[in-house]
Amino acid sequence: MEEETSMPVQLSTMGSPWASGWQADFMASLLLVLLRHVLMAGGLQVEMAGTTQMVFLHDNVTIACKIPGSPRLDIKTVGIIWFGKNELDDSEVKVFEFYGNHLESFRPGAMVSLSGLESGDASLHLPKVQLGEAGEYRCMLVVTPEKAEGKTILEVVANPTIRLFVKPASVRNDEEKHIICELYGFYPEAVSIKWGKYTLKDSQFQEITEGNITHPTVKNDDGTFNVTSCLTLKPSLEDHGTTYQCVVLHRSLLVPRRHNVTLSEKGAKDVHFAFLAFSLLLLPAAYVLWRCIPG
Incomplete structure (x- = not known):
């Protein structure tokens, strides 16, 4: 009697409506799980x-x-x-x-x-x-x-309060002038002070890198700071009518703050007046000398 050989039977689900529905349900469930995970990961935000x-x-x-x-x-x-x-x-x-x-x-x-x-x-x-x-x-x-x-x-x-002024010349040092730029009550401590000028002949800003000293900052009781910067000038006829500028850069300022002081022309007028007076004094002497010269 011949033995019957049983062959494995493969069931194909391709194209089966039941299989397609099951796969769709599985994918939907997986998508919901992933979406829930994303939402939980994001959660509340501020x-x-x-x-x-x-x-x-x-x-x-x-x-x-x-x-x-x-x-x-x-x-x-x-x-x-x-x-x-x-x-x-x-x-x-x-x-x-x-x-x-x-x-x-x-x-x-x-x-x-x-x-x-x-x-x-x-x-x-x-x-x-x-x-x-x-x-x-x-x-x-x-x-x-x-x-x-x-x-x-x-x-x-804290914004700096700025005061700019010309210090009167001392008796011993009347040939020099000092322009003082004082800053009060600023914070933080880091600050930059620059000097420049405009002359009557040149309206372009010219930065001054010599003759100025910025002293160390001083801390106030409330934690703010003060500082003083000094510009020393050797007077000349060109200085009169010149505008000097103190430029302050600080963290509290959106743009640099600029303060100006213009030296008066009084000194130049005094020089011209002295020259005129000297000339008038010479006129009588010159007249006498002219009369004494034989014709």
Whole structure:
């Protein structure tokens, strides 16, 4: 009796409606899983004003921290904590916090608007900022069950008050004149002072690189700085009517600040008057000498 040989039977699902449906369902499920993963990875996000935000000393500042799109939030599910890290110190401290029925300002006047928080705005308001408050600020926002945070650097600066004047010549050194450029109450310490001039003959700015000295900065009790720069002039007829300029460059200034002083022409007039007086004194002597000469 011959043995029957059983052959493996291959079932083909190509073109089968059942197989096509199963593959479509599988791909859809996979796509949903990937999409959920992407959404969870992105999660809650906050936007800051930038990596660095500048404020002038004693001014009020609002450090931005917002959820994109201004969503409407249930404030019962929202919490916010602001941290500050001084630029001279690595330790971090709380500045403000709110969650549930708890609200606390660790820095006097620090505040986050609760009405703004309902629309996703967790920005921190600080009144009358001091130099010691410069540094890194961190916004940690919780919208249950998600959390997001952002950081920004707060830079505090102070504009220099500038005074430019001509120092009267001393009795011992009446041949020299000194133009003084004084700067008061600026911050940070780094500052650049340049000198230049415009003459009556040449209206082009000419930088002066000799005869000027900028003294070391002096620190004030409030942390700001003062500095004095002096330009020494050897007087000449060309100096009279010349405009001298003190140019100040500082972090707090968007453009260099320029202060001018023009030397009066009084000195030149005195010279001309002296020459005229001397000529008038010579006239009688010349007349007498002319009369004494035999004709």
